[in-house]
Amino acid sequence: MESLRLELSKAASFLEAGTIESYLPQAAQALKALEEGTCPGNDFLGWVNLPGSLTPEFLNDIKQTAQTLRQKCDVIVVAGIGGSYLGARAVIEALSNSFQWLTNRGENPVILFAGNNIGEDYLYELCDYLKGKRFGVINISKSGTTTETALAFRLLRKQCEEQRGKDEARQVIVAITDARRGAARTTADKEGYKSFVIPDNVGGRFSVLTPVGLLPIACAGFDIDQLVQGAADMERATSSQVSVEQNPAALYAAARNALYLGLGKKIEILANFQPKLHFIAEWWKQLYGESEGKEQKGIFPAAVDFTTDLHSMGQWIQEGERSIFETVISVEQADHTVLFPHDDENLDGLNFLEGRRVDEVNKMAELGTQLAHVDGGVPNLRIVLPRINEYYIGQLLYFFEKGCGISGGILGVNAFNQPGVEAYKKNMFALLNKPGYENESKAIRERLNR
Numbered sequence: 001m002e003s004l005r006l007e008l009s010k011a012a013s014f015l016e017a018g019t020i021e022s023y024l025p026q027a028a029q030a031l032k033a034l035e036e037g038t039c040p041g042n043d044f045l046g047w048v049n050l051p052g053s054l055t056p057e058f059l060n061d062i063k064q065t066a067q068t069l070r071q072k073c074d075v076i077v078v079a080g081i082g083g084s085y086l087g088a089r090a091v092i093e094a095l096s097n098s099f100q101w102l103t104n105r106g107e108n109p110v111i112l113f114a115g116n117n118i119g120e121d122y123l124y125e126l127c128d129y130l131k132g133k134r135f136g137v138i139n140i141s142k143s144g145t146t147t148e149t150a151l152a153f154r155l156l157r158k159q160c161e162e163q164r165g166k167d168e169a170r171q172v173i174v175a176i177t178d179a180r181r182g183a184a185r186t187t188a189d190k191e192g193y194k195s196f197v198i199p200d201n202v203g204g205r206f207s208v209l210t211p212v213g214l215l216p217i218a219c220a221g222f223d224i225d226q227l228v229q230g231a232a233d234m235e236r237a238t239s240s241q242v243s244v245e246q247n248p249a250a251l252y253a254a255a256r257n258a259l260y261l262g263l264g265k266k267i268e269i270l271a272n273f274q275p276k277l278h279f280i281a282e283w284w285k286q287l288y289g290e291s292e293g294k295e296q297k298g299i300f301p302a303a304v305d306f307t308t309d310l311h312s313m314g315q316w317i318q319e320g321e322r323s324i325f326e327t328v329i330s331v332e333q334a335d336h337t338v339l340f341p342h343d344d345e346n347l348d349g350l351n352f353l354e355g356r357r358v359d360e361v362n363k364m365a366e367l368g369t370q371l372a373h374v375d376g377g378v379p380n381l382r383i384v385l386p387r388i389n390e391y392y393i394g395q396l397l398y399f400f401e402k403g404c405g406i407s408g409g410i411l412g413v414n415a416f417n418q419p420g421v422e423a424y425k426k427n428m429f430a431l432l433n434k435p436g437y438e439n440e441s442k443a444i445r446e447r448l449n450r
């Protein structure tokens, strides 16, 4: 089976010869530390050998649960945030028909996402849409106490029970949470919901290949065996058994650190030319941002959808501050054929494209953009996917995870914690007068009145 490819030449040309390679010994060391469990955060390395260790029994349990939900529900709401949300959405959107929502003919349930914001109107409109519908809920929270998810779950559970009755609701509510702790676990055990465990040693942003990602993806009708197979093949291709010069994840980590530490390129822009990949970039932003952005260090991960954003962010990328590099996810083959149409009047002057595939135009836009951005001083990395399907998306997910673990090691941070995300929660609870936060509430109000 083919593999995704990494092309570095348009980044290497910005650096002295051999610079990227000079980071490979550090990449090899970081990889060894991941495999041997000797790096900081080593209690969260369960993702490293995860794809290759998933058993057919485990995958069948997920598939059977998905089948039950698919039979009993026209709509499935996936409640979760951050690592308990983005992986599932990224894969489902990448693999779905772009107009699934409108063209759904009943063969697949509509998959919706909640618990990832505190928008009152969003929740109102969601509950309104669900009125009278046969819907189910997948409640995903490792801690079981995340405000956004808990709020959505309270509303959804109540509505589901009201609409379907408690007994039937029990059959269409599934919990994915910690094995022992947290509100989601307690409720699931008490109510008798089907539940899956998020392993202790897998952090949220590395959890897409646990039930967190796999159950929603299976519910959407996609082949999780192929997804896992792609990831498992990439696990092998990026292990220390492979020479580091041939390891795409190590090369990616080496290149981005060479650009960051060597050239001061502080922002990495992940670009795609396929709108379906928008949420892959959202997932990637969390993976790299939450893993590397600490101790006042870390590349800022940004993302654009091309060619759409060439008409908005293109100017900045071409001529703004030269603190950026670009990583393009390039898809070799489109799944469908659309030919550029003829127009008798040819007022737009585009008849020279008549009969040519739209994907050819897209590819030339991609190549033209790469050349322009390189001319404008933007180093360019390319990740080439043969096509968008479960297998190659599985490869891509694991490639980015491994690249992230190695990159964090080169940077010298603990890539597996996220101490910074607590700061806003503490203030929010103090402002909302949560019991136990009396001192913080007083201090924060004094600060606001100053």
Ligand code: PA5
Pocket: 081, 082, 083, 084, 140, 141, 142, 143, 144, 145, 146, 149, 203, 204, 205, 206, 290, 418
């Ligand atoms: O990556 C992470 O750890 C976070 O993004 C969490 O996944 C997110 O905060 C949700 O947490 P939980 O699953 O505990 O609700």
